[in-house]
Amino acid sequence: MKIAWLGLGLMGSRMVRHIAQFHDVHVYNRTASKSEPLKEICTVHTNIKSCVKEADVVIMMLSTPDVVEKVFVSDVLPHVKEGTIIIDMSTNLPNLTTKLYTQAQEAKLHWVDAPVSGGLGGAQNATLSIMIGGDQSIVKRLMPLLELMGSKVVYCGSSGHGQHTKMANQISVATNLAGLLESMEYAKHVNLNAKDVLTLINQGAASSWQSIHNGPLLVEEDMNPGFILAHFLKDLRCVMHEANLRSLHLPIVEKITSMVESIINEHNQDLSTLALVEYYRCNNPK
Template sequence: MQINPQTTKVGFIGTGVMGKSMAGHILDAGYNLFVYNRTKSKAEELLNKGAVFLPIDELARTCDLVITMVGFPKDVEEVYLGNNGLLKNARENSILIDMTTSPPSLAVKIDIEAKKKGVYFLDAPVSGGDIGAKNATLSIMVGGSEEIFNIVLPIFNLLGKNIVYQGSAGSGQHTKMCNQIVIATGMIGVAESLYYAIKSGLDPEKVLKSIGGGAAGSWSLVNLGPKMLKGDFAPGFYVKHFIKDMKIALDEAIKMGLKLPGLELALSLYEELSKMGEDNSGTQAIFKLYMK
C-alpha cells in the first residue's frame, strides 16, 4: 500500500484539543478526510474546510487508514472493540493507528484482534501538547510492524518532527510512559522553583530567563512556566488526562516490580489538584497548590 493524497482516504476519530489540529494538517496536505467526534460541534472547523463527518462504523468501511486520538482507555476500547467499532467494520488490509495514550497491554490486545481481521495496527502516542499539535512538531513514539510504520511515515511527517519506531506492539505506549514519568516529576520542579522565586522576592520572569537556558531548562519550564506566572491555566493537556497517564505508568511499574516514588508523589499532588475542581485545567495548574 502507498500513502498519498490522491488515493488514500484518511479517517480521524477525536477532534479535541490536539486532535483537531492534527486532523487539520492531514486535510491541509490534500487528503480526503473523514472525521468523527462524540460532540460534532468540535469538528465544525474541519467540516467547514472540507472534511466529511461519518459515524465510526461507516468511517471504518470507507477509509484506508484511520487515526484515533480519544480521551481514556475505555474510549479506546469502545472505538476499537465495540459492536460498532473499528475492528468489526474495518476493511481488510486497512491501517489503524491509535495516538491516544493508553495501556501498553491494551495496544497488544488490539494488535492481536486486528491481525485476526487482516487489519494492521500501530500504537503511536505523542508528546508536545496543543502547541506541538498546532505546529506539527509532536514527538511520535510508535509500536507495531516496522513495515507498516514505514508505509505511514508520510502521515506522521505531517504531524511531528521527532518520529521514532520503538518496536513491537505496545512499545510506543511504554515509551510514552517514560515520557510522562519525566514530565510528572519535572512539573513539580517547575512549580516549586517559581514559587521559591516569588517568595524570596525575586522577579520570577527574570528567573525564568536565567534558568530556562541553562542546565535546568526543559520544555515544561520554558512553555508552561510563563503560563503559571500569568495565571493562564487553559488546557494544552488536561489534568484529568495526565492523572490517567500517571496511573497507567504506575500500574505498569507494579507489573514489572518497580518502585517509582517520584511518580507516586506527582500523582498524589495532581489528585489533590483534581479534588480542587481542576480536572479540565492544563497541567500547569499544579502551581495553584503552592499559591493557594
C-alpha cells in the same frame, strides 16, 4: 489515501488539519459540534460506521484506554475492510495496546501505536514528537503520513513500544513540571523576581521544555488549558499501572499522581496542568 479520524479534542482537531491538505479525510466526534469547523476540508460523519467503512487508515485520538478499547472493538472492528491500518495516537496502556494489536491481527487488520508529545503548539505547528510501535513494514508505509503531523517521528519497536516510550516521556514531563513549580514557589517565598529567576533557569542546566514553554505562562498566571489535568492524570495512572505490574518503585511519579488527584478533587479536571501550582499554594500560604 482515504483516512478516517476519530476524536477531535484539543489535539486531534489541530493534527487532522495537516493531513487533510493531502488526503481524503473523514472525521467523526462524539460531540458533533467539534466537527463543524472542519467541514470545509474534511467529510463529517454522524456515526463511526460510515466514517471508517471504506478507510485505508483509521486514526484514533481518544480520551482514555477504556474508550479506545470500546470504540475499536464495538465500532471499528466490525465495519472496516480487511487490511485497514489502525493508528492509535492516544496515550494508552502498553499491555492493552498489545492485546488490541493481537485482535487486529486476528481480523486481518494492522495496529500501530503512535502516541505524541509536544502539546497544543506541536499539534498546531506539526512539530510533534511521535513514538511508534508496531510491525516495521507497516510503519514504513505510514511514515510520510505521520511526518505531516510531527517533526520527530521515531520507530521504537514492536507493538506497545510506542506507548512504553510515551510512559517514559511522561515520567520526565511530570518531574520537570513539579520541579518548575517548586522552584518558582520557592522564588516567590523569598521575594525574588519571578521573570528574572525563570530567565536564569532557562539559560542554565535547569532548563527544560516545561520551563521554556510553561514557565512564562506560570509567571503571567495564564492557566488556559493546553494539557488538561484529567488527561495528565490518565497518563500518570497509566505509568503507575505499568510500574506496578513490574514491581517498579517510582516514588516521585507516585507523589505527583496524588497531588494531581488532590487538585482535581478540590477544583476542576479541565484546568491546565499549571493549576498544579495550587497544591503548593494551599500547602505554603503566604
